[in-house]
Amino acid sequence: MLPEDPFILLSYINMKLRDNYPSLQALCDDLDTDEQILAETLERIGVRYDAEQNRFL
Numbered sequence: 879m880l881p882e883d884p885f886i887l888l889s890y891i892n893m894k895l896r897d898n899y900p901s902l903q904a905l906c907d908d909l910d911t912d913e914q915i916l917a918e919t920l921e922r923i924g925v926r927y928d929a930e931q932n933r934f935l
Contacts, residue, residue: 880909884919884920884922884923885923887919887920888925888934890914890922891905891920891934892933892934893908894933895932895933896932896933899932900932901929901932902916902917902927902929902932909923920934926930
């Protein structure tokens with residue numbers, strides 16, 4: 879289960895991307911999470927996924 883608080887979610891997702899996944903798509907596939915919904919949730923706090931850096935900034 880993913881954290882509901884968007885700031886905790888941001889930290890959690892970036893840690894997972896850094897340590898375990900080569901891309902956001904790989905993370906979402908493995909966690910059975912909708913990539914678009916995750917991105918939209920984090921956009922609400924002003925961050926977007928950067929594929930080159932493989933993290934939300």
